Amino acid sequence: MARRTIPGEKSREDIIPELIRRLRRAYPQARIALRFQNAFQLLAATILSAQCTDEQVNKVTPALFARYPDARALAAAKLGEVEKLIRSTGFFRHKARSLVGMSRELTSRFHNQVPRSLEELVTLPGVARKTANVVLAGAFGVSAGIVVDTHVKRLSQRLGLSRERTPEKIERDLMTRVARRDWIRFPNLLIFHGRRICLARKPACERCPVQDLCPSAFRV
Numbered sequence: 001m002a003r004r005t006i007p008g009e010k011s012r013e014d015i016i017p018e019l020i021r022r023l024r025r026a027y028p029q030a031r032i033a034l035r036f037q038n039a040f041q042l043l044a045a046t047i048l049s050a051q052c053t054d055e056q057v058n059k060v061t062p063a064l065f066a067r068y069p070d071a072r073a074l075a076a077a078k079l080g081e082v083e084k085l086i087r088s089t090g091f092f093r094h095k096a097r098s099l100v101g102m103s104r105e106l107t108s109r110f111h112n113q114v115p116r117s118l119e120e121l122v123t124l125p126g127v128a129r130k131t132a133n134v135v136l137a138g139a140f141g142v143s144a145g146i147v148v149d150t151h152v153k154r155l156s157q158r159l160g161l162s163r164e165r166t167p168e169k170i171e172r173d174l175m176t177r178v179a180r181r182d183w184i185r186f187p188n189l190l191i192f193h194g195r196r197i198c199l200a201r202k203p204a205c206e207r208c209p210v211q212d213l214c215p216s217a218f219r220v
Contacts, residue, residue, distance in 0.1 A: 152190045152191060154200060202220075
């Protein structure tokens with residue numbers, strides 16, 4: 001289905017290659033900030049990152065993974081013990097249930113392995129499309145979609161790449177505009193830019209390397 005054209009809207013597809021080129025030059029280190037050694041660790045860390053900074057998650061996961069190194073170990077954990085280890089990430093009771101439930105599903109349905117398809121990942125407790133995209137991209141290099149977190153949502157709107165409000169619809173817009181070869185790289189670049197320059201409250205437009213490509217520059 002073709003994307004609906006908004007009257008008076010300038011096509012933004014043409015700016016995306018240049019946008020990516022400049023952001024890659026500005027942030028050559030752009031990658032997932034969560035620390036992990038395998039797909040299971042990335043999946044667990046991404047579940048913990050909901051409503052929590054990656055920095056805080058990275059402080060919690062070493063002790064968590066030392067105690068529960070794989071899905072089989074975490075599946076057998078007592079909720080109270082998991083809650084104590086992840087308390088500082090917020091919503092720890094809900095996250096503990098998700099972690100243990102996810103691990104039990106991996107053990108019973110997927111032979112203790114993280115599945116490599118979005119369709120299977122989203123059937124796990126605590127795993128929605130964003131988490132599945134993070135795991136597929138970060139652990140397996142699979143570009144099934146585009147990660148849309150709070151930074152990607154904000155910058156996509158400011159850059160005029162989407163007028164939608166929900167992550168699912170924003171992702172759909174981005175997937176029609178961004179070349180598939182850039183689906184993994186693109187959100188990492190926007191996240192780095194959103195954390196350093198295009199801040200939520202007051203973007204530093206005077207220091208922005210893509211200000212001339214941005215219809216919101218100096219207007220936010």
